Amino acid sequence: MIEGAPEAVMAFFPRGTTQYLVGGVMVAAGIAVIYLGTAIIPGNSTFLETTLSYVSNVSRFNRPSYLASRDWRVVFALSIVAGAALWGLVLDPGPFVTRVQPWRLFGGGVLVGIGTRIGKGCTAGHGVCGLGSASTTSLVNVVLFVGVAIVTATVVAALGVTP
Amino acid sequence: MSRDADGSTTDRHPLFLPLVVLGGLIQGFGLAYSGMARPEVVLDFLQFDDLGLILVMGGAAVVSGLTFVVATHFLDRAPLSGDRYGRRTRSMDRNVAIGGVVFGVGWGVSGICPGAAYASLGIGNLPILWAIAGMFVGAYTQGYLRSRSQAESPHSITADD
Numbered sequence: 001m002i003e004g005a006p007e008a009v010m011a012f013f014p015r016g017t018t019q020y021l022v023g024g025v026m027v028a029a030g031i032a033v034i035y036l037g038t039a040i041i042p043g044n045s046t047f048l049e050t051t052l053s054y055v056s057n058v059s060r061f062n063r064p065s066y067l068a069s070r071d072w073r074v075v076f077a078l079s080i081v082a083g084a085a086l087w088g089l090v091l092d093p094g095p096f097v098t099r100v101q102p103w104r105l106f107g108g109g110v111l112v113g114i115g116t117r118i119g120k121g122c123t124a125g126h127g128v129c130g131l132g133s134a135s136t137t138s139l140v141n142v143v144l145f146v147g148v149a150i151v152t153a154t155v156v157a158a159l160g161v162t163p
Numbered sequence: 164m165s166r167d168a169d170g171s172t173t174d175r176h177p178l179f180l181p182l183v184v185l186g187g188l189i190q191g192f193g194l195a196y197s198g199m200a201r202p203e204v205v206l207d208f209l210q211f212d213d214l215g216l217i218l219v220m221g222g223a224a225v226v227s228g229l230t231f232v233v234a235t236h237f238l239d240r241a242p243l244s245g246d247r248y249g250r251r252t253r254s255m256d257r258n259v260a261i262g263g264v265v266f267g268v269g270w271g272v273s274g275i276c277p278g279a280a281y282a283s284l285g286i287g288n289l290p291i292l293w294a295i296a297g298m299f300v301g302a303y304t305q306g307y308l309r310s311r312s313q314a315e316s317p318h319s320i321t322a323d324d
């Protein structure tokens with residue numbers, strides 16, 4: 001919790017602020033560890049396409065840069081799964097199962113898969129690494145996806161879908 | 164524009180994969196800790212009920228910004244790959260905008276993005292497999308269509324990441 005913050009501001013953080021700041025710093029720290037060691041900037045959505053090269057001969061998924069990175073990207077994604085599991089074991093928050101409906105997860109997921117790959121990156125690639133790189137391209141992408149997501153979530157809620 | 168380092172399989176340093184594991188563990192822990200692995204927390208942000216996501220993305224962008232500045236100004240080559248450090252830049256074109264809008268609709272509907280989805284699986288949220296399956300379907304669909312249109316008119320598609 002940020003000390004001394006006015007109550008009007010804290011009303012926008014009903015769950016507090018500490019976990020957000022610490023979590024965000026850790027997300028970037030995980031990326032930084034890999035970057036400082038290898039100069040690789042590891043986004044999270046490229047994994048979707050490089051992994052498809054194992055089961056598809058579509059040319060887009062079998063580009064040299066994808067074939068060269070597909071194995072460590074699998075290792076990276078599985079390590080993210082394991083890191084989150086470790087959080088569950090260490091802090092023992094109890095089980096969490098989302099109440100967001102399966103059609104929202106699947107349908108939204110399809111659009112996330114299309115959009116992040118056409119748009120050259122996701123929340124990690126554009127949001128964390130691209131903004132950190134002061135990239136105008138990333139800023140444009142982030143402003144668009146955050147803005148459109150706010151409108152979309154508001155419309156979905158207004159239609160009475162909960163959650 | 165120079166291509167990002169991609170960790171080619173030839174002559175990899177023995178510590179390469181262990182470092183990828185370490186980075187993934189830290190990021191996965193952070194995504195779970197930050198609440199981003201829960202679609203409800205993201206959807207609360209998108210409806211202005213809980214602005215915590217700004218702190219997550221902002222905090223992360225500040226740390227990654229410092230990392231990029233230090234590496235590109237004060238360090239020469241990465242110890243495990245010998246590659247030069249670069250910033251994450253992408254060419255601006257129509258696809259960046261179209262992709263951002265499509266991603267935004269998907270994120271607003273589902274409340275989940277790729278990295279957070281992997282972490283969500285780690286905290287035992289099995290229904291997130293719907294979202295991960297959807298992401299693969301979406302990634303396959305765009306890749307299939309782009310490969311086909313590229314085969315028809317090889318000069319109409321610009322190279323990207």
